[in-house]
Amino acid sequence: MQIVEVTPRVWDRILTVRSGRACTCCGRFSDTERAALDLYGPLARRDLGPMTFAQIGQSLDGRVATASGDARDVSGPEGLAHLHRLRALVDGVVIGVGTALHDTPRLTVRLCSGHNPARIVIDPRGRLPDDAPVLRDDGARRVVVQSVRRPRPDGVEVLHLPLTDGRLDPAAILQGIRNLDIGSLLIEGGGSTITNFLEDGLLDRLQVSVSPLIIGNGPQGLTTRSPVDRLSDAIRPDTRVFNIGGDIVFDCALAPRAAAACRPLHTAQDGRERNGMLIA
Numbered sequence: 639m640q641i642v643e644v645t646p647r648v649w650d651r652i653l654t655v656r657s658g659r660a661c662t663c664c665g666r667f668s669d670t671e672r673a674a675l676d677l678y679g680p681l682a683r684r685d686l687g688p689m690t691f692a693q694i695g696q697s698l699d700g701r702v703a704t705a706s707g708d709a710r711d712v713s714g715p716e717g718l719a720h721l722h723r724l725r726a727l728v729d730g731v732v733i734g735v736g737t738a739l740h741d742t743p744r745l746t747v748r749l750c751s752g753h754n755p756a757r758i759v760i761d762p763r764g765r766l767p768d769d770a771p772v773l774r775d776d777g778a779r780r781v782v783v784q785s786v787r788r789p790r791p792d793g794v795e796v797l798h799l800p801l802t803d804g805r806l807d808p809a810a811i812l813q814g815i816r817n818l819d820i821g822s823l824l825i826e827g828g829g830s831t832i833t834n835f836l837e838d839g840l841l842d843r844l845q846v847s848v849s850p851l852i853i854g855n856g857p858q859g860l861t862t863r864s865p866v867d868r869l870s871d872a873i874r875p876d877t878r879v880f881n882i883g884g885d886i887v888f889d890c891a892l893a894p895r896a897a898a899a900c901r902p903l904h905t906a907q908d909g910r911e912r913n914g915m916l917i918a
């Protein structure tokens with residue numbers, strides 16, 4: 639397990655990787671800063687095409703909130719900072735309307751430097767009120783994916799998709815978002831929205847952050863529609879493990895290019911860096 643420390647200078651490097659102007663491997667960094675580059679570098683890279691990854695924060699007993707719906711601090715302060723860093727590394731953040739209604743998140747980047755991503759809510763039946771914080775006009779793009787004909791306030795983009803058996807096709811959602819020129823995506827929750835993308839094989843990477851608390855009851859993290867009967871059929875991703883503050887992050891590569899993203903960006907095969915790359 640690697641212990642992660644995100645100092646200002648390593649975070650600066652990670653944001654420079656995101657802008658395509660730096661590699662993940664060169665430079666003098668401490669072991670804990672290197673661990674930060676190992677954790678965030680693959681998510682910051684843009685050379686392998688737009689990636690889709692999900693993150694969920696849960697307790698030791700696998701809960702993402704209490705039975706009464708309190709989900710604010712399942713992750714400790716470092717876990718929250720981690721979530722804001724993930725937002726800063728993507729072009730768009732996707733949530734289900736359940737999370738938008740329960741948690742009223744803003745989905746902005748406040749606990750680290752970086753740009754606010756586009757905010758996308760999957761709301762097939764048009765339940766999200768127009769004054770929800772996630773739709774507030776602060777310069778970031780706002781998109782609602784819905785199947786009903788419900789007008790939205792000026793500036794909010796609507797992606798219309800049909801329901802099939804009560805469900806929007808997750809692949810069509812991804813394609814629709816990409817057609818809006820929103821590339822890399824963080825699926826931030828809740829569990830059912832993440833599971834929809836996971837079961838349809840659409841996630842490149844999944845991060846499960848486990849915090850040391852026991853809630854005892856409440857919504858479970860990931861529950862699939864078609865669970866396996868035999869452990870030998872379980873999904874067993876290539877997993878790296880990181881310690882951030884009190885939390886343990888299981889970083890799972892689900893697609894081959896997610897594993898490829900963990901290899902150094904600058905391979906130095908011929909001793910030269912890529913065009914225009916900053917290597918300190």
Ligand SMILES: NC(=O)c1ccc[n+]([C@@H]2O[C@H](COP(=O)([O-])OP(=O)(O)OC[C@H]3O[C@@H](n4cnc5c(N)ncnc54)[C@H](OP(=O)(O)O)[C@@H]3O)[C@@H](O)[C@H]2O)c1
Nearest residue numbers: 694695702703709734735736737805806827828829830831
């Ligand atoms: N700890 C964490 O990391 C974390 C993160 C986020 C949320 N949470 C917690 O998770 C809970 C909410 O999670 P949740 O799983 O119940 O809800 P959710 O995933 O936020 O939203 C689910 C709803 O979104 C819509 N939806 C999403 N994908 C769809 C698809 N492919 N087709 C059709 N509809 C789709 C449906 O809306 P309709 O019902 O209108 O059809 C569905 O019921 C809350 O307690 C929240 O606090 C925890």
